[in-house]
Amino acid sequence: MSLAVVTGNASGIGAAIARTVAGRFPGTEVVGWDIAGAQPVDVGDAASVRTAAAALPGPVSKIVLAAGVSRLALLVDTTDEDWDFQFRVNAFGVFSCLRSLVPRMEDGGAIVVIDSCGGLRGAPLLSAYCASKFAVTGLIEAATPEFATRGIRINGVCPMYVRTPMQERELSWEAAALGTTPAEVFAGYESSTPLGRVAEPQDIADAVAFLLSDDSRYMTGSMLTVSGGAHLGMVYQPRS
Numbered sequence: 001m002s003l004a005v006v007t008g009n010a011s012g013i014g015a016a017i018a019r020t021v022a023g024r025f026p027g028t029e030v031v032g033w034d035i036a037g038a039q040p041v042d043v044g045d046a047a048s049v050r051t052a053a054a055a056l057p058g059p060v061s062k063i064v065l066a067a068g069v070s071r072l073a074l075l076v077d078t079t080d081e082d083w084d085f086q087f088r089v090n091a092f093g094v095f096s097c098l099r100s101l102v103p104r105m106e107d108g109g110a111i112v113v114i115d116s117c118g119g120l121r122g123a124p125l126l127s128a129y130c131a132s133k134f135a136v137t138g139l140i141e142a143a144t145p146e147f148a149t150r151g152i153r154i155n156g157v158c159p160m161y162v163r164t165p166m167q168e169r170e171l172s173w174e175a176a177a178l179g180t181t182p183a184e185v186f187a188g189y190e191s192s193t194p195l196g197r198v199a200e201p202q203d204i205a206d207a208v209a210f211l212l213s214d215d216s217r218y219m220t221g222s223m224l225t226v227s228g229g230a231h232l233g234m235v236y237q238p239r240s
Contacts, residue, residue: 001027001028001029001058002027002028002029002058002059002060002061002062002106003028003029003030003031003056003057003058003059003060003061003062004021004025004028004029004030004031004060004061004062004063004064004212005030005031005032005033005056005060005062005063005064005097005101006018006021006030006031006032006033006064006066007032007033007034007041007043007064007065007066007067007093007097008033008034008043008065008066008067008068008114009030009032009033009034009037009066010032010034010035010036010037011036011164011165012162012164012165012166012201013066013114013159013162013164013201013204013205014032014034014064014066014067014114015201016200016201016202016204016205017064017066017201017204017205017208017209018030018032019205020202020205020206020208020209021062021064021208021209021212024209024213025062025209025212025213028061028062031056033049033052033067033097034067035067039052043065043067043089043093043094043096043097044088044089044092044093044096045096046096046100049096049097049100050100052100053100053101053104056104059104059105059106060101060104060105060106060109061105061106061109061110062109062110062111062212063097063098063101063102063105063109063110063111063112064111064112064113064114064208064212065093065094065097065098065111065112065113065114066114067089067093068089068090068093068114068116068166069085069086069089069090069166070086070126070129070166070169070170071085071086071128071129071173072125072126072129072170072173072174072177073125073127073128073173073177074124074125074177075127078127078128082128083128083131086128086129086132087128087131087132087135090129090132090133090135090136091132091133091135091136091139094113094136094139095139098111098139098143102147102152105150105152107150107151107152108150108151108152109151109152109153110152110153110154110155110211110212110213110216111147111152111153111154111155112154112155112156112157112208112211112212113136113139113140113154113155113156113157114156114157114159114204114208115133115136115137115140115156115157115158115223116129116130116133116136116158116159116160117158117159117160117225117227117230117231118130118133119133119134119135119136119137119156119158119223120137120158120223120225120231121231122134125173125174125177136156137156137223140154140155140156140221140223141221144220144221145221147220148220153211153216153217153219153220154220154221155211155216155219155220155221155222155223155224156222156223156224157204157207157208157211157223157224157226158223158224158225158226158227158231159199159204159226159227160193160199160225160227160228160230160231161189161193161198161199161227161228161230162198162199162200162201162203162204163198163199163200163201164201167198168182171185171186186198189230191235192230192233192235193227193228193229193230193235194228194229194230194232194234194235194236195228195229196228197228198228199226199227199228203226204226207224207226211224
């Protein structure tokens, strides 16, 4: 029995990933790490991560780091606590999990980190979030050649708009900042996405499963954008 560790598995993208990994990789036991779990693991706390890693019952073949947080604010209104919170979970959390889990990983294993389109391009109202996700992108790229010496692959998945509890909170924050409604903000997400809809968590989980599988055996250090084209900011509307 090999192990797959999935962080942030209590809801949203992480929950969909945990279900998908369990279903598509027979013989793999999924171990969920989440601050809201039955046995809470706080990825932003090094001691919590070390304790959880030490308690694993065997070697790890797959890792998916999906825990993440966001807060929207103008840069000048972003507090120290806003900045520290997002960096602690999003950036330090990835670093801490990699540091504790990779030594327990089988050679030839696969790692996927849920990064963000916000880790590829900055966006207004998301200065701290984007900065933390740019840090994640750098971590993935820095780790790639180090982990490759053991045949371990690490790739990032960069979603944009995804229907999750985190996005529901963001809709309210963005609506308040823009003086509009969450429904109008959501409609804007859809209309600015070439494929015409916001992603479901399963859309992201399917991409993760591909990166964990042997089908992606020659991919490492990649940032796979799963956005329905929204990251391009281009929508084609032909004349009728």
